[in-house]
Amino acid sequence: MCAQEALDQLELDAVILMPASIPPHKVAEQDPGADVRLELCEIATAKDSRLGVSRLELDREGPSFTVDTLREIHATSPGDELTFIVGGDMAASLPRWREPEAILELATLAVAERGEDRRQQINERLRGLRGADRIQFFSMPRLDVSSTDIRDRVRAGRPIRYLVPDDVAHRIGAQGLYQTEVPVP
Numbered sequence: 001m002c003a004q005e006a007l008d009q010l011e012l013d014a015v016i017l018m019p020a021s022i023p024p025h026k027v028a029e030q031d032p033g034a035d036v037r038l039e040l041c042e043i044a045t046a047k048d049s050r051l052g053v054s055r056l057e058l059d060r061e062g063p064s065f066t067v068d069t070l071r072e073i074h075a076t077s078p079g080d081e082l083t084f085i086v087g088g089d090m091a092a093s094l095p096r097w098r099e100p101e102a103i104l105e106l107a108t109l110a111v112a113e114r115g116e117d118r119r120q121q122i123n124e125r126l127r128g129l130r131g132a133d134r135i136q137f138f139s140m141p142r143l144d145v146s147s148t149d150i151r152d153r154v155r156a157g158r159p160i161r162y163l164v165p166d167d168v169a170h171r172i173g174a175q176g177l178y179q180t181e182v183p184v185p
Helices: 002-009 034-045 066-076 088-092 100-106 119-126 147-155 166-175
Strands: 015-017 051-053 083-087 108-113 135-139
Touching: 002 015, 002 083, 002 108, 002 135, 015 034, 034 051, 034 166, 066 100, 083 088, 088 108, 088 119, 108 119, 119 135
Parallel strands: 015 051, 083 108, 108 135
Antiparallel strands: none
16 A cells, blocks of 8 residues: 555655565564565565565665665666655654665655654654655555554454455465464574
């Protein structure tokens, strides 16, 4: 849904999903692993030619920092104008990321409004950053669904149909993903 709304409202040519190998800021419980997350992204985007998936962060060792990814994309595709899409919750935390001003220099930050993080609060949190004028907002239909919610529903035996693409729900069920808690190291 977020990719679709970004394509439409921001008039983007394409949206590329990029699963992180090792997210630096959070541990996802019940994580089936990067390769499975990549496969689920590929399944989710397969029926829309404007959506794609990159394994760039999976092929890099260590934690996946956005600034490093954006620099690598610029080095390989210097003519591309980049838009980095995040939810309001992640946008609000941008000042705590590695080199947040470099991120804003390398890409337009497109913020999907959801939950309690609204434009005014996000703008206030980011106001002091150089490049904050490169932030664009786009609206999301009010769907209070997160990846954590999906994993919790699967573990509880509750349906996820219509919350994820049907092919993704089928693959999660067929492989028994997220059905048991995985101990956090």
